[in-house]
Amino acid sequence: MTRFLHTADWQIGRQYGRFDPQDAIPLAEARFLAVERIAALARERGVDAVLVAGDVFDTQTVSERTLRRLFNALEAFAGPWVLIPGNHDAALAESVWTRARRFNCIPPNAHVLERPGVQVFADIGLAVLGASLTQRHTHTDLTGFFDTQETPAGLLRVGLAHGSVQGLLAEEVDSLNPIAPDRARRARLDYLALGDWHGMKQIDERTWYSGTPEPDRFKGNAPGHVLEVDLTAPGAPPQVTPHAVAGHRWHERSETLSLPGDVDRLGELLAALDARDVLSLTLAGRLDLAAHERLETLLGQAQGRLRCLLLDREALQLAPTEEDVEALRADGYLGEVLGTLRARQEGDEVAREALAVLAGLLRERQQAQGERA
Structure with a gap:
């Protein structure tokens, strides 16, 4: 033989x-x-x-x-x-x-x-x-x-x-x-x-x-x-x-996120991967402020744990609810900017990122004010 x-x-x-x-x-x-x-x-x-x-x-x-x-x-x-x-x-x-x-x-x-x-x-x-x-x-x-x-x-x-x-x-x-x-x-x-x-x-x-x-x-x-x-x-x-004999595993996934449960399921998928994994992840859908913040935390953890995370979220929108906007207390000029960014974010990556940053800053300002009270 x-x-x-x-x-x-x-x-x-x-x-x-x-x-x-x-x-x-x-x-x-x-x-x-x-x-x-x-x-x-x-x-x-x-x-x-x-x-x-x-x-x-x-x-x-x-x-x-x-x-x-x-x-x-x-x-x-x-x-x-x-x-x-x-x-x-x-x-x-x-x-x-x-x-x-x-x-x-x-x-x-x-x-x-x-x-x-x-x-x-x-x-x-x-x-x-x-x-x-x-x-x-x-x-x-x-x-x-x-x-x-x-x-x-x-x-x-x-x-x-x-x-x-x-x-x-x-x-x-x-x-x-x-x-x-x-x-x-x-x-x-x-x-x-x-x-x-x-x-x-x-x-x-x-x-x-x-x-x-x-x-x-x-x-x-x-x-x-x-x-x-x-x-x-x-x-x-x-x-x-x-x-x-491979040292790495390559995965390609597309996920549509619309509800908090969708983000939780994505978190379970990411948690099953480790330093051997190369992931190309495409995200779409609309998330409110709380779900979006949860998503950012999960993605940050995954980027530190996986061999590589290639991320495409061009089709994912941050869609603050009326309750989110009211809770942010963005009145006056900030309220106008927030409204403009919400209207322009579809198809405009810069507007989406700016909306997320502004919402985050407003949330941090709220938390700081609460700590001083």
Whole structure:
């Protein structure tokens, strides 16, 4: 039996420009930590090899330090690592891979297939057919040669490719690079390890996307895994076991808040999250002053507890009741300003923020007056 891990889309060097730097830096660091967990898992599970189906790096221009850190992260597993370039790190004439070789970063047990071909590992009974990308986009199926490529008799035939299985994935996949949906059958493969789709996905009995080991977007397509693949003999069906390795969990939620109970339910949702969680939260609705103040407290607590909170509350309005306005005792000029802001806040973020600030200041003035009385 031959056992290996299938992983892909490490995207080392990815930048998180939409995030505040204090969140972007840990999210980038998490990608190195995910690779370290994969190496530790490979050692723990006693696998024969680790296959990486492209996009090891997010760009061709990562620094020398980043290159060295990535290959150092492989150290825990001394067996063979088999890597192919993907669309983000294609094996151009001058590429991240040529730079890595020039810096002498690549360890002896890391086998980078910079050109389409076969790498034979007779000692573990494995022949890897690699459809390496030598340019970012291609309109031809680079796995086509698998059909006629001969491998030594008795060895398992495993394909390694990066691209889009035609007709089975959503339109927003990373690259155009097409792959025939029946390639495993046509090429007599025991297993076809794919990269490019960032979620874990089974195409057929012998064809899988592992997905990225560390989530990097708000999509519920099961990212954050590596696949353990057991092959008992040529022609036998593979046994595939997912392992969760992600350091962070990414969530996207939209909530409409109109009643105090809605705010309480949002508080329960936020309380269930912790420092591993990245949350994109869109809020809409109308809240009175007390509910709005409760919401601000909950959001402040969440921002301090979560890894990151991306907040969109453009459609959320502060709607003081007549009792709220009367209790604020905003007469004269302040009353006129308060009324103007209440009227203008819809579609005007500055007016909404100003209304919240003014209401808060008036509430604080009330409390101060009460303490002096």
